[in-house]
Amino acid sequence: GESVGLHLPTLSVQEGDNSIINCAYSNSASDYFIWYKQESGKGPQFIIDIRSNMDKRQGQRVTVLLNKTVKHLSLQIAATQPGDSAVYFCAENTGGFKTIFGAGTRLFVKA
Amino acid sequence: DTGVSQDPRHKITKRGQNVTFRCDPISEHNRLYWYRQTLGQGPEFLTYFQNEAQLEKSRLLSDRFSAERPKGSFSTLEIQRTEQGDSAMYLCACQTELNTEAFFGQGTRLTVV
Numbered sequence: 338g339e340s341v342g343l344h345l346p347t348l349s350v351q352e353g354d355n356s357i358i359n360c361a362y363s364n365s366a367s368d369y370f371i372w373y374k375q376e377s378g379k380g381p382q383f384i385i386d387i388r389s390n391m392d393k394r395q396g397q398r399v400t401v402l403l404n405k406t407v408k409h410l411s412l413q414i415a416a417t418q419p420g421d422s423a424v425y426f427c428a429e430n431t432g433g434f435k436t437i438f439g440a441g442t443r444l445f446v447k448a
Numbered sequence: 449d450t451g452v453s454q455d456p457r458h459k460i461t462k463r464g465q466n467v468t469f470r471c472d473p474i475s476e477h478n479r480l481y482w483y484r485q486t487l488g489q490g491p492e493f494l495t496y497f498q499n500e501a502q503l504e505k506s507r508l509l510s511d512r513f514s515a516e517r518p519k520g521s522f523s524t525l526e527i528q529r530t531e532q533g534d535s536a537m538y539l540c541a542c543q544t545e546l547n548t549e550a551f552f553g554q555g556t557r558l559t560v561v
Contacts (some may be wrong), residue, residue, distance in 0.1 A: 369548055380450070380539050380552030381491065426490045434479070434504050436550065437492030 349445040356414040358442050360427035363408060367429040371436065372401060372412045375425045381438075384412070384425075414444075422446045450474075452553035460559045461530055462538065468526045469556045471540030478522050479543040480523050482515055484508065484536045489538055497523060530560045 350356045362370070369388045373381035385396045387403050387410075394401050400413040410427050424441040449456040453472040461467050473480050478499050483491035494513070496504040499520035509515075512530075517523040527534055537557050 378554070380452070380541070380554050382552070383549040386548045407536065411532070428490070430548070434481075434496040434498075435493045435506075436481075437493070438483075440488070440490050 339381070346440070347443045347445065349447060350417050352417060352419060352446050352448050354414060354417055355445060356412075356417045356446075358412045358414075358425050358427075358444065360410040360412075360439055362406060362410060362427070362429050364429060364431060364437075365405075366431050369430050369434070370410050371428045371430065372399075373426045373438070374421075374423045374427060375426065375441070381426060384432070417444075417446050419446050419448060450551040450553065452540060452542055452551050453555035454538075454556050458557050458559075460561060463530060463532060463560055465530055466528045467528065467558065468524055469540075469558075470539055471520070471523045471525070471553060473523070473540065473542030473549055475521075475541065477542035477544050477551070478520065479545065479550075480517055481541040481543070482523070482525050483539040483541065485539055486536045494496055494525075494538075494543055527558075530558075532560045534558060535560045553555070 371386040374385040375381045387394045387401045398415045402411045424443045426438045426441045428436045428438045430436045451474040455470045480497040483493040485491040495515050497517040500517050512528045515525045537555040540553045541552045543550040
């Protein structure tokens, strides 16, 4: 079936540390996966995506890892800053028009 | 500011009333999506437009919901005979065909009392 879920609902990290947010998915046919950041009162904001034929992709301070064997996706944020505090969603797209979102992980950054 | 505008930002309505929301996407973004988001959950897909054509609708979109994009630019989402369960944030997003990045508006928060 189609489902995207997250291991942990909340994550608290110290400013400057690295953050790792995990996500499990079930649809092997997904074409690509996306991470979104949502701050309070705002819509989701695209962070980074990864195609299903890739294992790793890096952006500015962020890295996404895809393990298709265990259907696991992770988002790594380097040197976490207070401005990174938000809810993070993983999402998957099967190449059609529908993007399926997970329930989200709330990241707290402690100063 | 993502360039996607939604109006109104907040709407409080009595049960049974009709409401209409508007989304103005980024110019030349021919793909437009509506999502619904409840507290603590990720956005749920409602419907998708490619230009003016509504190509996909979720089964979440009951017959009380209707969406239009008459000229392939702005879109409206109407809910008839609102119910308390319709209370949620309604998000609009747009995308080009060549880009996986979708741009979301700030949403319309609907409260049905």
